[in-house]
Amino acid sequence: MTSTDSSKPLHVQQVIKTYQQGTSKVHALDRVSLTVEPGEFVAIMGASGSGKSTLLHAMAGLIDVDGGTVTIAGQDLSQLADGPLTRFRRDNLGIVFQAYNLIPSLTAEANIRLPAPKKMGGELDAKVDRLLQRLGMIERRHHKPGALSGGEQQRIAIARALICDPAILLADEPTGSLDSVTGTQICKLLRRLVDEERRSIVMVTHEPHVAMWADRICVLKDGTNLAEIQTDGTRDPQTVARQYQEALGGEVLV
Numbered sequence: 001m002t003s004t005d006s007s008k009p010l011h012v013q014q015v016i017k018t019y020q021q022g023t024s025k026v027h028a029l030d031r032v033s034l035t036v037e038p039g040e041f042v043a044i045m046g047a048s049g050s051g052k053s054t055l056l057h058a059m060a061g062l063i064d065v066d067g068g069t070v071t072i073a074g075q076d077l078s079q080l081a082d083g084p085l086t087r088f089r090r091d092n093l094g095i096v097f098q099a100y101n102l103i104p105s106l107t108a109e110a111n112i113r114l115p116a117p118k119k120m121g122g123e124l125d126a127k128v129d130r131l132l133q134r135l136g137m138i139e140r141r142h143h144k145p146g147a148l149s150g151g152e153q154q155r156i157a158i159a160r161a162l163i164c165d166p167a168i169l170l171a172d173e174p175t176g177s178l179d180s181v182t183g184t185q186i187c188k189l190l191r192r193l194v195d196e197e198r199r200s201i202v203m204v205t206h207e208p209h210v211a212m213w214a215d216r217i218c219v220l221k222d223g224t225n226l227a228e229i230q231t232d233g234t235r236d237p238q239t240v241a242r243q244y245q246e247a248l249g250g251e252v253l254v
């Protein structure tokens, strides 16, 4: 697997997203800012409803924002029409969801190939092989998602997200459907993608023992930046949990 272009940071500047819920307005994001450097792993934490998924979706260009900018590799996403945005997303971002979102009727291998443009030709076969090897899934390549465990399905979803060699991976609760042992395996895999390939990762999570794999934790509250926590690399969930609680002023989390 090739390493990625290291000149592709992600900047979120003063982003606003407001939803109408009945007669009231919900400020899902209220001037949130975040910069992610090449080869940096950032976790986004916050209580339920604090705006984590909305922020990730804004970074992915999956929702329009009402103010501020999301810039990836120097490109302001709001300046792209639908078609160019889809292509830009494919070439620059990999996205991983809690529910894996694999196509049940396709084999693991076919799911990985799905986002690849036709022009990749024979290069694609080699790339799929490398990804299956890298993620320990070579023996499972012909299985359909229904015959794979949750952890295996998430590995395939990560391979699919990497097929176009994006510099940035966005992950929304990637371990949320997994037991803690399998979840840790996925966290270690994500960490390796940062350490060995210098990819940038932004991951939404509720869990201190998942967030501890990041370099930095961005804590949101009510759609605003509340705090930044630098993890110290000791991977101690208790320390991260305590720092997180302190950031929230001792509030009990949902």
Ligand SMILES: Nc1ncnc2c1ncn2[C@@H]1O[C@H](COP(=O)(O)OP(=O)(O)OP(=O)(O)O)[C@@H](O)[C@H]1O
Residues within 6 Å of the ligand: 019, 020, 021, 026, 027, 028, 046, 047, 048, 049, 050, 051, 052, 053, 054, 055
């Ligand atoms: N499509 C939508 N329509 C209306 N309101 C929305 C929509 N999406 C999100 N919201 C609201 O925006 C706020 C932030 O939601 P968001 O899903 O980003 O929070 P979250 O931190 O990811 O929560 P959770 O941890 O529960 O997934 C919430 O009040 C939510 O109800």
